[in-house]
Every structure is written in C-alpha cells, then in structure tokens.
Amino acid sequence: MLIRDGMTRPVVTVAPEMLLPGVASMLRDNRIHQLPVVDGEGVLVGIVTDRDVRDARAVDGFDNRSVQSIMTPNPVSVRETDTLEDALLLLHRRRFGALPVVDTKNRVVGIFARHDCLRVLVEVLGLEQPGSRIELHIDKADDDLCKAVGVLGKLEASLVSAVVTREHTGEGRRVYLRLQTIDPTPARKAMQRSGLRVIEPGD
Amino acid sequence: MRTGLVYDDRFLDHDTGPQHPERSDRLRAIVERLKRDHHWDRCLRLPVEPALVTSIQAVHDATYIEHVRATCEQGGAYVDVQDSAVCPVSFEVARLAVGGVIGAVDAVMAGLCDNAFCAVRPPGHHAERDRSMGFCLFNNVAVAAQHLISQHRLGKVAIVDFDVHHGNGTQHIFEARPDVLFISLHEHPSYLYPGTGFSWEAGQDRGEGFTINIPFDPHAGDEAYRHAFKHKVIPALDAFGPDFVLISAGFDAACDDPLAHMQLSTLGFAWMTRQLKELAERVCSGRLVSVLEGGYDLRSLAECVSAHVAVLLEEDGHDGLMGMKAGM
The missing domain is CATH 3.30.70.260 (ACT domain)
Incomplete structure (x- = not known):
C-alpha cells in the first residue's frame, strides 16, 4: 500500500502570514492537531501544531504574530507514492504526530497522522x-x-x-x-x- | 399459558445442501423433540402466510428484496456471501418465515395466545438492511418489531438476542432509534463471527443507550449469563418498560455447538427464558414472541428449544418444569 491509499485528503493548510488567533480557531474548528503551512503555490514551507500555538500563547499571549514565526520550517514530509511502511516507521521512530504528504513539486496533497495509522490497521486486518x-x-x-x-x-x-x-x-x-x-x-x-x-x- | 407455535413444512424447502450447518434437519429435529416431549400438542398452531413485500420493505431496501428474489429464481447458489446458500424457492420460504413471525405477533396482540415460539428458517438477525450475511436473508425479528410499532401502534419494543453471534443486522436497523431496545448477548467479537457487538457499541444519535451489547469470553457458561441477566439485561428491560418483548432465540451458545465456544446448559436457556417471560408478565401483560435464529448441533438444539417452549407453556408457578428451576 502507498501513502496516497491511507492518507487524509483534502488537507487543511494555512498561509505563512496567518495570525495566531486564526490558526488557533482553525485547529479547534477542524478538530485537528497539525496544520501544514504552504505558500501561494501550495508548496510546503512548514508545519505548526496545536502545541506550538499553546506554547506561544503561554509565553506572551496572542499578539499579532504570524504562524511563520512559530512554525517548524522545512518539516519532514513524505511523498504520496512512498509506501505506508515509510510513514509508519517515521511516525514510530521520530515520534511525529503527523506527516505532510507532498507531490513531486513539493505541493501538499494530504496528511498522514497517527490516527490514519489506526484506520489503515483496521483496514489491513x-x-x-x-x-x-x-x-x-x-x-x-x-x-x-x-x-x-x-x-x-x-x-x-x-x-x-x-x-x-x-x-x-x-x-x-x-x-x-x-x-x-x-x-x-x-x-x-x-x-x-x-x-x-x-x-x-x-x- | 396459551403458547402459539409457528411452524410450516414449507420451511424445509429452503435447501442449503446436506453439509450446510443451517439445514432443514434443524427444524425436523426440533419438531420431533417437541412431539416427543408432548409440547407440540399443547401449543396452538398458528397459520403461516407469506409476508407482503411491503412489510419486508419496512426494514429492508426494495432493491435488496428484489436482488434476493432474482438470485433465487435465477438459480443462484447464494445471496451476497457463500454462507447464505439458497435454492430457487428460498425467496418464497424467507417470505413465509417473516410472515410467520408477523402472524405470531398479530396473534399475541389479538389475544389468541399469550406468547409464541416461531420455529422458522432461514434465520434473520444477521441480515442487514441491504445485504445478506451469515445464513440470513430477511431480518424476521426486525420486521416484526417494526410491524408492532407501525401497525399495532406500540410505543416501545424490546428485542433480546441470545444467539451466540452478535445480531448485527438488528442492531444496525434500530441503533439510531429510542423506541426499540436491542440487547445482544454473544461470544466476544474478537473470537466469533461477525466481529461486531463490542460493549461500546451502544446506539447512535437518538438511539444512544438503546443498544446494549454483552460480549462473553469463550467458554463462558450459565454463571456468566445469569450474572449478565441479573445486573444488566433485566434491569435495562425494566427501566425501558417495553410494550412487547421479542426474543432472537439462537441456541448456539450451547455446549456442543460446532460454530461457537460457549458452555450454556439447557437449564441455562430455560432460566433465561423464564426471566424474560416473567419480565414480560411484569411490564407488558406477558406479550412475548420468540423467534428461532441459530443452533447447529441438532441434538442440543432440539433439547434447548424444547426446554424453551416448556417454559413458555408454564402456568405461573412453573408447573411444567419444576426441576429446571432448581438448576440455576
């Protein structure tokens, strides 16, 4: 099985300029924990987690900072044509919560999170x-x-x-x-x- | 008690092949045993008419009903899955089975009898709205429950399913509704077909809390069932206060059954039957109809059905089976 068979799509993404209060409500409203950050062409530039947002708020409240100031730039990603084994091992070994999935031009096409592993396991079994x-x-x-x-x-x-x-x-x-x-x-x-x-x- | 009995020789015509676990010999063994134990003549034989397609449509998709009809009449070997073997007349026999159960609930509602047992086949509780599973074509008990609600205007119907397999079809048909309480006792889904019926499956939306699944580990027996009845099944039924009690009566939790791994005794089945009968007397004037589902060891099936019917026939005070009472 390939990652494109098990990933979640479409995926919610944000632009680097988005302000933190907006990012927080996107995470909450969509009940997700990670958001890939993409530029105008949809190319992956970072990832931000609900934890990053929480930590930022804890330190100095919500100012008018944008997501790019707190995101992890150039995050580890997988390609949609990689195997599920790749994604499973990465999530397991590196303890990521989710992996952005990109096409050959590094544009975000989906996301593969820990709960996607569970769905794949239920399907495989x-x-x-x-x-x-x-x-x-x-x-x-x-x-x-x-x-x-x-x-x-x-x-x-x-x-x-x-x-x-x-x-x-x-x-x-x-x-x-x-x-x-x-x-x-x-x-x-x-x-x-x-x-x-x-x-x-x-x- | 006046106990109605639904049986028709035409149920034998649903030919699944000599090696199939759900074969005509099951009913032959039951009839022979009921006669030998002198329950047969004490029951009121109820007439069996085929159910109208519109009645079946109350819980099944019209396209599925047509699919079953066409598969049978065109000589197909099975409907949807190999388990559900059919012959050319299976569609008509399945309509008779549904019709027999509808006739039984009508007879109880009309006061022709106090309760009834339906020795029907094919069985029904695995049948989903739109597909056959596990020997079942139409969900007999679900059609009867819907018939009680829409034709007899009853507000609440309880279905207790003690077949050893989870009653997935019945659950899925009613799980979003608060007017049908479905309680299934079965071997744990990790070990037994169909793989559903975990205790956390507890109804959806407005039906939340009106589905109760009680899975047992393999080799559980009378003690485990008795505990579940005392602490879960009977209290839930009392709280729900049904206007009618239906039983999906499978006897494959018996010790000798070849399809499962439980150790329920004949006395255990009789004890559960008495609990449900007394509950029905307490909350709905005794209105109860029991419908045969599984049970694949012919000897123990016949013995357990006989004990089950004997309890249904008992007058208050249990004249028929005094010895059985001491068993648990």
Whole structure:
C-alpha cells in the first residue's frame, strides 16, 4: 500500500502570514492537531501544531504574530507514492504526530497522522468486514504457510485478511487469518488434518 | 399459558445442501423433540402466510428484496456471501418465515395466545438492511418489531438476542432509534463471527443507550449469563418498560455447538427464558414472541428449544418444569 491509499485528503493548510488567533480557531474548528503551512503555490514551507500555538500563547499571549514565526520550517514530509511502511516507521521512530504528504513539486496533497495509522490497521486486518478469525502457530514458516494457503484454496474460502507475526519467544510464527464466513469449522478441521496447529479461542 | 407455535413444512424447502450447518434437519429435529416431549400438542398452531413485500420493505431496501428474489429464481447458489446458500424457492420460504413471525405477533396482540415460539428458517438477525450475511436473508425479528410499532401502534419494543453471534443486522436497523431496545448477548467479537457487538457499541444519535451489547469470553457458561441477566439485561428491560418483548432465540451458545465456544446448559436457556417471560408478565401483560435464529448441533438444539417452549407453556408457578428451576 502507498501513502496516497491511507492518507487524509483534502488537507487543511494555512498561509505563512496567518495570525495566531486564526490558526488557533482553525485547529479547534477542524478538530485537528497539525496544520501544514504552504505558500501561494501550495508548496510546503512548514508545519505548526496545536502545541506550538499553546506554547506561544503561554509565553506572551496572542499578539499579532504570524504562524511563520512559530512554525517548524522545512518539516519532514513524505511523498504520496512512498509506501505506508515509510510513514509508519517515521511516525514510530521520530515520534511525529503527523506527516505532510507532498507531490513531486513539493505541493501538499494530504496528511498522514497517527490516527490514519489506526484506520489503515483496521483496514489491513479487515476488522470491519464480517468474518471469523482462525489463529495458527507455525514452526517452519514457509512450509506451514504454504500448507495453510493450500487448505484455503481447496475450500474456496474467502480470505478477508492474513497476518503473520513472529512469536515473542522462540522461533515460531503466529498466523491470524480472517475468513468471510460464519462457519470456520471446515477450515479449522482441514488445517488440523494437514498437521497445522490451530489455536483454540480462549487458549 | 396459551403458547402459539409457528411452524410450516414449507420451511424445509429452503435447501442449503446436506453439509450446510443451517439445514432443514434443524427444524425436523426440533419438531420431533417437541412431539416427543408432548409440547407440540399443547401449543396452538398458528397459520403461516407469506409476508407482503411491503412489510419486508419496512426494514429492508426494495432493491435488496428484489436482488434476493432474482438470485433465487435465477438459480443462484447464494445471496451476497457463500454462507447464505439458497435454492430457487428460498425467496418464497424467507417470505413465509417473516410472515410467520408477523402472524405470531398479530396473534399475541389479538389475544389468541399469550406468547409464541416461531420455529422458522432461514434465520434473520444477521441480515442487514441491504445485504445478506451469515445464513440470513430477511431480518424476521426486525420486521416484526417494526410491524408492532407501525401497525399495532406500540410505543416501545424490546428485542433480546441470545444467539451466540452478535445480531448485527438488528442492531444496525434500530441503533439510531429510542423506541426499540436491542440487547445482544454473544461470544466476544474478537473470537466469533461477525466481529461486531463490542460493549461500546451502544446506539447512535437518538438511539444512544438503546443498544446494549454483552460480549462473553469463550467458554463462558450459565454463571456468566445469569450474572449478565441479573445486573444488566433485566434491569435495562425494566427501566425501558417495553410494550412487547421479542426474543432472537439462537441456541448456539450451547455446549456442543460446532460454530461457537460457549458452555450454556439447557437449564441455562430455560432460566433465561423464564426471566424474560416473567419480565414480560411484569411490564407488558406477558406479550412475548420468540423467534428461532441459530443452533447447529441438532441434538442440543432440539433439547434447548424444547426446554424453551416448556417454559413458555408454564402456568405461573412453573408447573411444567419444576426441576429446571432448581438448576440455576
């Protein structure tokens, strides 16, 4: 998945000359925490957060200062064609609240915030699609995964999502499958017959 | 009590295939057991007429109803999802199921019987306004609730859904309304289809507070259900004060059910039934109609339905099932 598939757009932006009281109400009215600052061509020049605005007010109240006096200039941004992995890692490692998303001419086309990560996660896991979960423990990652996929293929089961993660201890992997059915029993049984370890709910 | 019974051999004609969990044998097992336990003859058999499309339209989109009709008549194998297998007559059988439940609430409102059980299929509580899910074509209980409100002019209807799966369709149809209280008890959505019914799903807009979801961890049993009834279900119903109680009666929280992981006993189902019956007697002259949803282990399904109907038949003082009372 690319960032353009998971970002929020259209995005609210401000001009560098905007005064702080206006910026504060934009943040409040739109219930957002970050605002990209763009020039007349829509090119990214900075970012300002609700915290920046709060701090400015705490120090010397709201005077007639403009946003460019308190924004972070030339902020870290991502391109809409970068992968979601890029955005996830940046938000995680650098602890940003949000990343402006730009096109090839550095014009702001969207924003990717922490809550966008949550939406992407819900989508990737298929949590809003009706389905039943099957959890597997596998030892030999490649062989066992092939087996599991083979079972699903034979059953013509409709797969909503599949996630493979490393176990916290040991070499094994956990596989979380979500099937579009009220009755996962045939799939569960077929996996057990082919030697896969199916984790029962509540185990 | 005069208990009405909705059943029709035509419900068997909805052919989902011999391996399908929701198959005709479920009703055959129920009928056989009700006869063996001598409940069958004590019930008043109610006539079953197909519901008018306009009645179904009260909770389903016209385009969806037409989609179900066309899919069945053109020989489609399923509606929307593979779970919802159909045959050419399934549309007509689904109309009969809805019509049977409407007939049951009409009979109770007319005083022909005090309460009723509807042994119908296909089931209904997963059916959304515009699509089929989980074996369900039309939302039988939702159509009946809407019928009570618009045709019988009742102000408040309560729906208690103890099927082990969350009643997503019923919830979504009524979640923005304060005149239908929907309470669903089910296995936790992380572990069981359809993946909705978290406790924080509590209604929307004017319906906020009129949806109550009570999820249980896998392997919960009588004790957990009893606790939930005492502390949540019955107090909420008493506070709401419904004019009619509908039950989405699925029996797949039973120990042996192949589709879920709960441990509710037959006595547990009987106990819940008695709680709801007594509540209905307390607040709405006993007006209660129970509608079959799931339950896929034939033996335990038949046994639990029989115990359920036995409680509905009981006179005050529980002559029919004295032993059951001691169970919980």
